[in-house]
Amino acid sequence: xxxxxxxxxxxxxxxxxxxxxxxxxxxxxxxxxxxxxxxxxxxxxxxxxxxxxxxxxxxxxxxxxxxxxxxxxxxxxxxxxxxxxxxxxxxxxxxxxxxxxxxxxxxxxxxxxxxxxxxxxxxxxxxxxxxxxxxxxxxxxxxxxxxxxxxxxxxxxxxxxxxxxxxxxxxxxxxxxxxxxxxxxxxxxxxxxxxxxxxxxxxxxxxxxxxxxxxxxxxxxxxxxxxxxxxxxxxxxxxxxxxxxxxxxxxxxxxxxxxxxxxxxxxxxxxxxxxxxxxxxxxxxxxxxxxxxxxxxxxxxxxxxxxxxxxxxxxxxxxxxxxxxxxxxxxxxxxxxxxxxxxxxxxxxxxxxxxxxxxxxxxxxxxxxxxxxxxxxxxxxxxxxxxxxxxxxxxxxxxxxxxxxxxxxxxxxxxxxxxxxxxx
Numbered sequence: 001x002x003x004x005x006x007x008x009x010x011x012x013x014x015x016x017x018x019x020x021x022x023x024x025x026x027x028x029x030x031x032x033x034x035x036x037x038x039x040x041x042x043x044x045x046x047x048x049x050x051x052x053x054x055x056x057x058x059x060x061x062x063x064x065x066x067x068x069x070x071x072x073x074x075x076x077x078x079x080x081x082x083x084x085x086x087x088x089x090x091x092x093x094x095x096x097x098x099x100x101x102x103x104x105x106x107x108x109x110x111x112x113x114x115x116x117x118x119x120x121x122x123x124x125x126x127x128x129x130x131x132x133x134x135x136x137x138x139x140x141x142x143x144x145x146x147x148x149x150x151x152x153x154x155x156x157x158x159x160x161x162x163x164x165x166x167x168x169x170x171x172x173x174x175x176x177x178x179x180x181x182x183x184x185x186x187x188x189x190x191x192x193x194x195x196x197x198x199x200x201x202x203x204x205x206x207x208x209x210x211x212x213x214x215x216x217x218x219x220x221x222x223x224x225x226x227x228x229x230x231x232x233x234x235x236x237x238x239x240x241x242x243x244x245x246x247x248x249x250x251x252x253x254x255x256x257x258x259x260x261x262x263x264x265x266x267x268x269x270x271x272x273x274x275x276x277x278x279x280x281x282x283x284x285x286x287x288x289x290x291x292x293x294x295x296x297x298x299x300x301x302x303x304x305x306x307x308x309x310x311x312x313x314x315x316x317x318x319x320x321x322x323x324x325x326x327x328x329x330x331x332x333x334x335x336x337x338x339x340x341x342x343x344x345x346x347x348x349x350x351x352x353x354x355x356x357x358x359x360x361x362x363x364x365x366x367x368x369x370x371x372x373x374x375x376x377x378x379x380x381x382x383x384x385x386x387x388x389x390x391x392x393x394x395x396x397x398x399x400x401x402x403x404x405x406x407x408x409x410x411x412x413x414x415x416x417x418x419x420x421x422x423x424x
Contacts (some may be wrong), residue, residue: 088143102181138404155265174231222265237401254395268402302341303373324360
């Protein structure tokens, strides 16, 4: 009992000392008037995506109406100008069906990546419109296509074989973009968009130079990006080939004047060829047999060649790039410490685990490049089969896969002008 009493007397004194210590320092003032800034997220406004998609669909409807029903080149121009201002300069090119291709590719291959519903609609809506009415998205809704259409001055006609060779670039770009996006390496379409620097007034100098050169080239070679580079245009062309109601040059009987063919800046109109000889089915069958015999070696060669792209593509992945950075450090190469290396060291993950993850990504990219080669080989063989088919045409008609429904041919058709169907 005697040992407990000193503690009982000391307890009130300890409490008083503790209370006194609380009063030694002034309380912090949280009412200084400072307010934390609210984080800014693009398109985070309520229902902003709803209005963007609504405007996109309305523009598609207007483009289909002016191209197919009202047959007005002026209406198509006005619609494309609205799309260029709103989807291009106002939204900075972010409502982009071309770039949405990468989100869809990543969402289909990575279960942990959830594609927003708005992105799905932006990607699918132009494809459905193309399946119904042709490539009206390219005509007046895509801001990149509209920007190129406005700069056409005096288009030159390229040889058909040369245009087809250049057109293979977009198939390769499509495959490379899908491989890079599906493996999580990079979104190449967004990174190297040549016109986004004009829409955002910012970007790297080499992308700015690339976009400026394309616009300058577009004054004499109509729509160079659409015809030879755009990966989304490949899908639009596939869907437009089976379109339900495509644009027609004239609703009356063609008079074989070839004025529409000469006026088309992208060589999308197939002229009359009534004198084309009709070959026998046996001759065409032999030609087809030769092409199919060459199919397997050609596809295998394409797959082997594209496999060499696996190394540079895998190096775009941040995990692979980080692993190669540490490998060079272990080899004695003096490299500056980066934010990624500092974050990795702070995380405490074993370096061997990083190397294993990088090796797995490299194997996945390697496998994807073989699939890319098979795809390109199939496209090449399909082109050969397409060129091997000869058929007579009694009227001028647009190639649905190439025609962008711009309506330039309306004013050059004498039957169209005589029937007062053209509106300016």
